[in-house]
Amino acid sequence: xxxxxxxxxxxxxxxxxxxxxxxxxxxxxxxxxxxxxxxxxxxxxxxxxxxxxxxxxxxxxxxxxxxxxxxxxxxxxxxxxxxxxxxxxxxxxxxxxxxxxxxxxxxxxxxxxxxxxxxxxxxxxxxxxxxxxxxxxxxxxxxxxxxxxxxxxxxxxxxxxxxxxxxxxxxxxxxxxxxxxxxxxxxxxxxxxxxxxxxxxxxxxxxxxxxxxxxxxxxxxxxxxxxxxxxxxxxxxxxxxxxxxxxxxxxxxxxxxxxxxxxxxxxxxxxxxxxxxxxxxxxxxxxxxxxxxxxxxxxxxxxxxxxxxxxxxxxxxxxxxxxxxxx
Amino acid sequence: xxxxxxxxxxxxxxxxxxxxxxxxxxxxxxxxxxxxxxxxxxxxxxxxxxxxxxxxxxxxxxxxxxxxxxxxxxxxxxxxxxxxxxxxxxxxxxxxxxxxxxxxxxxxxxxxxxxxxxxxxxxxxxxxxxxx
Numbered sequence: 001x002x003x004x005x006x007x008x009x010x011x012x013x014x015x016x017x018x019x020x021x022x023x024x025x026x027x028x029x030x031x032x033x034x035x036x037x038x039x040x041x042x043x044x045x046x047x048x049x050x051x052x053x054x055x056x057x058x059x060x061x062x063x064x065x066x067x068x069x070x071x072x073x074x075x076x077x078x079x080x081x082x083x084x085x086x087x088x089x090x091x092x093x094x095x096x097x098x099x100x101x102x103x104x105x106x107x108x109x110x111x112x113x114x115x116x117x118x119x120x121x122x123x124x125x126x127x128x129x130x131x132x133x134x135x136x137x138x139x140x141x142x143x144x145x146x147x148x149x150x151x152x153x154x155x156x157x158x159x160x161x162x163x164x165x166x167x168x169x170x171x172x173x174x175x176x177x178x179x180x181x182x183x184x185x186x187x188x189x190x191x192x193x194x195x196x197x198x199x200x201x202x203x204x205x206x207x208x209x210x211x212x213x214x215x216x217x218x219x220x221x222x223x224x225x226x227x228x229x230x231x232x233x234x235x236x237x238x239x240x241x242x243x244x245x246x247x248x249x250x251x252x253x254x255x256x257x258x259x260x261x262x263x264x265x266x267x268x269x270x271x272x273x274x275x276x277x278x279x280x281x282x283x284x285x286x287x288x289x290x291x292x293x294x295x296x297x298x299x300x301x302x303x304x305x306x307x308x309x310x311x312x313x314x315x316x317x318x319x320x321x322x323x324x325x326x327x
Numbered sequence: 328x329x330x331x332x333x334x335x336x337x338x339x340x341x342x343x344x345x346x347x348x349x350x351x352x353x354x355x356x357x358x359x360x361x362x363x364x365x366x367x368x369x370x371x372x373x374x375x376x377x378x379x380x381x382x383x384x385x386x387x388x389x390x391x392x393x394x395x396x397x398x399x400x401x402x403x404x405x406x407x408x409x410x411x412x413x414x415x416x417x418x419x420x421x422x423x424x425x426x427x428x429x430x431x432x433x434x435x436x437x438x439x440x441x442x443x444x445x446x447x448x449x450x451x452x453x454x455x456x457x458x459x
Contacts, residue, residue, distance in 0.1 A: 013412060016383035024331045087332070088357035094378065095367035101374040101381070108381055112332075112362050 004035040007134055012107065015134050019109055022126035033126055036133045041255075043075070043132035043139045044242050047157030049119060049179065052145025054163045055189040057096035058225040059234075060140050064100055066235045067138055073105045075131030075139040079121050082112035089113075093142060107131065119143035119150030125262060128156060146179055154182035155261050158254055159241045161234075163187045164203065166195035180206065183218050184241050187234060191222035216244050275304050282307065333361040333457040334384040338375045339368045340403065343393035348420060348442075352388060355446040356453060372399060376406035379415055385457040391421040401434040408435075416456050420444070 003021075006014035018036075021029045048056050057078065064074045078093035089112035100106045109131075111121040120143060121127075131139045143153050154160050162183030173180075186207075188199050203220050219237055223230035245251040276283045286300040295303075337353045339346055346368055353363045364382045366375070379387045387407075389400055400419050407415055419431060420440040428439050437456065440449055 013380055013383075013410070016381050020334075020383045026331070082362070083357065083360075086358055086360045088360045089362045090353055090357050091362060091364045091382075092367075094364060098366065098370065098374055101366075101377045102371075108378075110362075110364050110382060114332075 023123040039133040045157045046140045047153035047160040049143040049146045050163030054165045057093040061097040062231045072137040075136035076108040078142045118152030148178045161185045165190045166193045166199045186220040336364045336384045336387045340399040345392045349390040359450045372402040386416045389419045404435045
């Protein structure tokens with residue numbers, strides 16, 4: 001039986017395998033994703049981001065358990081950084097989710113970033129799709145410990161939760177651009193620690209500075225994930241956000257933006273890849289010309305793109321490459 | 328970044344709390360370019376087998392210093408086989424008496440790395456076993 005078919009029939013081993021194929025960009029993975037894509041669109045994607053040590057993994061563990069009480073099926077993608085030097089990684093988010101491992105309604109997958117910046121891994125979008133097609137009601141994505149500009153999660157998730165904790169910087173941090181702008185819900189975790197009220201007040205002040213009457217005003221919740229405090233409220237708030245997205249028509253808009261961004265991303269990559277792999281090492285020659293100061297990068301790129309466009313036959317190296325793999 | 332990565336699960340089954348060895352091996356495999364899923368202490372064989380499947384690992388490394396290896400290691404092996412994942416390679420490390428090694432190998436444990444095993448040997452084994 002085909003791997004994708006086994007996935008769609010609920011085979012967990014096949015599900016795990018397919019995520020690996022997508023992650024390793026194995027030949028045939030694109031065809032598999034084509035089958036999978038047609039079966040997606042049901043899952044609510046929840047992104048959880050925030051600095052390292054804020055308690056994202058523990059919060060997700062408790063949140064998933066809370067959703068299990070409602071009999072929701074949960075997919076979790078937990079991302080940790082890969083070494084920029086060796087490509088290796090220690091993926092340790094599962095340490096906080098041990099009890100979920102044996103729940104048949106939960107599937108957890110750890111991923112290394114593998115050189116991808118932005119807080120996610122290169123195959124996160126595919127992994128979300130596969131879990132969606134598998135029938136998960138909620139797909140929760142935990143980003144790497146994020147600093148200020150790891151905001152990519154917002155273009156993959158329907159609901160983005162920014163997890164903060166007391167004692168990290170003053171209120172100037174809250175008005176900086178970047179990660180503070182992407183939260184649909186703010187969580188002050190470890191709220192039993194000193195300074196939680198202040199952190200909450202600073203976040204509130206930041207939110208009050210923005211648009212007076214936004215259609216969705218990001219709520220701020222206090223949680224102590226380790227002792228399960230505030231988790232039910234968080235779950236209910238996530239659900240009201242999802243309800244808002246559906247009623248307001250924002251969900252359709254988000255999905256459209258996401259499809260657009262992904263399409264652009266794939267096109268950019270495949271155009272760049274095929275120009276780089278193009279005939280007569282035209283690309284390498286262009287690099288030489290730029291280095292020798294005989295041309296500039298903008299003109300060289302324009303020339304390469306023009307050649308690429310006029311040469312219709314060679315403009316389909318992507319197909320050709322896939323066929324090569326098959327042989 | 329394309330290419331097949333070697334994925335390894337390093338797990339501590341049972342009740343012992345000594346994970347220094349497991350962490351050293353995890354770190355060495357990381358530095359050898361592998362993706363190492365580390366699940367922490369006190370895992371049941373069921374949790375380990377299920378994690379190995381979900382993470383689609385090539386190899387599971389079990390570390391045990393409590394003396395319960397003769398029960399725990401084969402149990403993980405059996406659970407993997409039961410779930411159609413008997414092809415995942417299982418290795419063991421920790422304080423394992425010489426006379427237990429042949430019995431564990433008979434139960435399907437591919438290799439035992441006792442104290443003092445050079446890290447290079449462990450890395451080399453993983454590379455060969457994963458065939459990537």
